[in-house]
Amino acid sequence: MIKRIIAIFSLLILAPFPSTYSQYDSFRFSLQGQASAWIISIPERSFISQAGVRYLPDILIDKQISNNLFLEAELSLNSFIASDFNNREINDSQAKLKLYRSSLRISTNHFELRAGLQKINFGSATLFRPLILFDKVDPRDPLKFTDGVYGLLARYYSNNNSNIWLWGLYGNNDLKGWEIFPTKKKSIEFGGRIQSPFLTGEAGLTYNHRQAEQSLFPLSYPLSNKHSFEENRFAFDGKWDIEIGVWIEAAFINRKTEILSLKHQRMITLGADYTFPVGNGLHMLSEFFNTENSEKLLGKGDGSNFAGVSADYPVGLFDNVSAFFYRDWTSKENYFTFNWQRTYDNWMIYFIGFLNPDNAKLNQTQSGNALAGNGVQIMVVFNH
Numbered sequence: 001m002i003k004r005i006i007a008i009f010s011l012l013i014l015a016p017f018p019s020t021y022s023q024y025d026s027f028r029f030s031l032q033g034q035a036s037a038w039i040i041s042i043p044e045r046s047f048i049s050q051a052g053v054r055y056l057p058d059i060l061i062d063k064q065i066s067n068n069l070f071l072e073a074e075l076s077l078n079s080f081i082a083s084d085f086n087n088r089e090i091n092d093s094q095a096k097l098k099l100y101r102s103s104l105r106i107s108t109n110h111f112e113l114r115a116g117l118q119k120i121n122f123g124s125a126t127l128f129r130p131l132i133l134f135d136k137v138d139p140r141d142p143l144k145f146t147d148g149v150y151g152l153l154a155r156y157y158s159n160n161n162s163n164i165w166l167w168g169l170y171g172n173n174d175l176k177g178w179e180i181f182p183t184k185k186k187s188i189e190f191g192g193r194i195q196s197p198f199l200t201g202e203a204g205l206t207y208n209h210r211q212a213e214q215s216l217f218p219l220s221y222p223l224s225n226k227h228s229f230e231e232n233r234f235a236f237d238g239k240w241d242i243e244i245g246v247w248i249e250a251a252f253i254n255r256k257t258e259i260l261s262l263k264h265q266r267m268i269t270l271g272a273d274y275t276f277p278v279g280n281g282l283h284m285l286s287e288f289f290n291t292e293n294s295e296k297l298l299g300k301g302d303g304s305n306f307a308g309v310s311a312d313y314p315v316g317l318f319d320n321v322s323a324f325f326y327r328d329w330t331s332k333e334n335y336f337t338f339n340w341q342r343t344y345d346n347w348m349i350y351f352i353g354f355l356n357p358d359n360a361k362l363n364q365t366q367s368g369n370a371l372a373g374n375g376v377q378i379m380v381v382f383n384h
Contacts, residue, residue: 027064033057035382036143042375045086049375052082056100068108076101078147101148112155117148120167122193122204123249124239127308127326128289130251130267131235132177133208134169139310140324140337142350143381149176151189161202165193173213178291180262181212181255184228191233201240206251208233214257229256244274252297261301267291280314305329318343333357337371346384352377
């Protein structure tokens, strides 16, 4: 119910916009959108294994209320239809129309408050993100598509580029990021972040608290009569420029669960990037990622190690190529994606080739089964 109230409140603000503050000339209304259509071919399954279309209309209204006070409302819908094929027969189809963004934002030069369905993300890592708390962006996805979360976000910006984040979320029960357990229904998730300049870059500290739903976990684990438990996440990240860009992102999760092997989880990413003076500039990025679950905070447990490398190169005014390579050192599996992009004004064409394990398991946010296996994807995008 509260989730619906937040969404409806964000929509209702659209109506009085033009007349309420008519003494100002800075009222702006814009209607934008993105339409995309794609075909995925995985020959081992079917010549066409998936086909779909998506349209994301976006209405943005903003108004300057006074010299240092601004009001903004956004409404965006996610409408799509997609079908999976097996041996030229439709195996599964989905068609949905749902809210994509619905938020109200009040801001000054140093402060902003945003309520509704919104995207919240931060951190220093790119390929493997311990701080992927609320979004589901896959770095290999050229459109960077992600669902939002319902909540209230406050941010304060100081004159020295330091900033403070505070948030409270409600009604987000699907798995997000690296979560193992979903958030308990009708519970509030909250946290905060401090980010400040540090040496030649910046560093941040993050905390997040939520109630996790234990009863929905696979029954093969010995559970107590507790249906939920507290989860606290503490994180640190930093990024610096020392001829090359270097960064670190680490998260420590404490779960008050009786599943001993999952009481603690550690995640850390170390990364670096550099643009080589080759032709139009070859940008390369690499990251190493470790995650481990254990009974004790610093004890041994079960985990995985990943290494990743990405490269992108602008071929000319209209073309760009990029590639991603991931190595799972624990399972000895490789993931490879190649992307060629061609741009014509509002049109973009993508040709994507991929060589992935049949059961891709990076995490639930990244590509999923659609790009599992070996195949190609062709996507056409129109922005207006």
